[in-house]
Amino acid sequence: MxxxxxxxxxxxxxxxxxxxxxxxxxxxxxxxxxxxxxxxxxxxxxxxxxxxxxxxxxxxxxxxxxxxxxxxxxxxxxxxxxxxxxxxxxxxxxxLDCQLYPFALMWNAQHDWVVLGWDTLCPFLLEQADGDRPLTGGAPPTTMLTLPKALMEQAQRVATYLESDNVLNALAGHPRLVTPFQPDVVVLQTLDRLTATLRSSNMRDTR
Structure with missing residues (x-):
């Protein structure tokens, strides 16, 4: 269980x-x-x-x-x-799905790596982000938008949490917690342990 x-x-x-x-x-x-x-x-x-x-x-x-x-x-x-x-x-x-937001846990566009990102549809994060030009046509490249240090540190804590043993086991039992790719989400990092766990379990169910 x-x-x-x-x-x-x-x-x-x-x-x-x-x-x-x-x-x-x-x-x-x-x-x-x-x-x-x-x-x-x-x-x-x-x-x-x-x-x-x-x-x-x-x-x-x-x-x-x-x-x-x-x-x-x-x-x-x-x-x-x-x-x-x-x-x-x-x-x-x-x-967990609600706790994570405005961070997002999803497959990348190729559906071969699980990634952590942040949602540009969140008005608060968008205001906090340091961008060179306004958003057009969805999320821009990560080089254009950077979150403040405190938010990046929290993102790292979330990533570490998601790849902890207890959470990995829970996510393996509920792979639908990992959403399909979302074009409005700026990818922060890949989650290698979680990707390997879902691959080894052959669990790539999506919503």
């Missing part, structure tokens, strides 16, 4: 005051968006205990959450998200 995934170490990347004003996280343009959070078996139990309907997670062995239609606007919302207060009902037990 896959192990429970420990909490990511280090500070929250995006300040709460910024999160509460953001119009990006927890919202999805399509009902079947591949970016919907994936929850492991243990995370599903915790989410249901904290009030998420079990019907929102169709496979209790591990599942992407079923989003709901926005009550007053276009698109869809995570059922744990309150669009009025901008708060998450399960924040204290939010799954």
């Amino acid at each position: 896959p192990q429970a995934i420990p909490i990511i170490p280090g500070p929250q990347v995006v300040p709460s005051a910024v999160c509460f004003k953001c119009q990006v996280c927890c919202r999805f343009p399509e009902q079947d968006s591949f970016l919907r959070p994936y929850l492991t078996e243990d995370e599903i139990r915790q989410a249901v205990t904290h009030g998420i309907p079990s019907s929102s997670l169709p496979d209790h062995r591990g599942s992407q959450i079923e989003v709901v239609r926005h009550p007053t606007d276009e698109g869809f919302l995570c059922p744990a998200f309150d669009p009025i207060t901008q708060h998450c009902h399960i924040y204290e037990v939010r799954p």
Whole structure:
């Protein structure tokens, strides 16, 4: 049975005051968006205990959450998200998929290496990034956008965490936590141990 995934170490990347004003996280343009959070078996139990309907997670062995239609606007919302207060009902037990953001765990474009990157759709990180010219046509090359030292240090802590033994074992049991390639994500580094683990297990399932 896959192990429970420990909490990511280090500070929250995006300040709460910024999160509460953001119009990006927890919202999805399509009902079947591949970016919907994936929850492991243990995370599903915790989410249901904290009030998420079990019907929102169709496979209790591990599942992407079923989003709901926005009550007053276009698109869809995570059922744990309150669009009025901008708060998450399960924040204290939010799954790894949500803890990671605005960092992203994904396969590269060739689908042969697992990489860690940061999402240029996050307004906070985009403001923090040092770029020579504005974004056009999706994420620019990494040479154009550089995160501040503190954020790069947190990214390294996250990478080390993801390649720790306990987390590797959990990810091997839930390979769908690694998303397909996202063109808006700036790649920071490859995750060699995780790539080797998924290769050896022949686990390259995608969402």
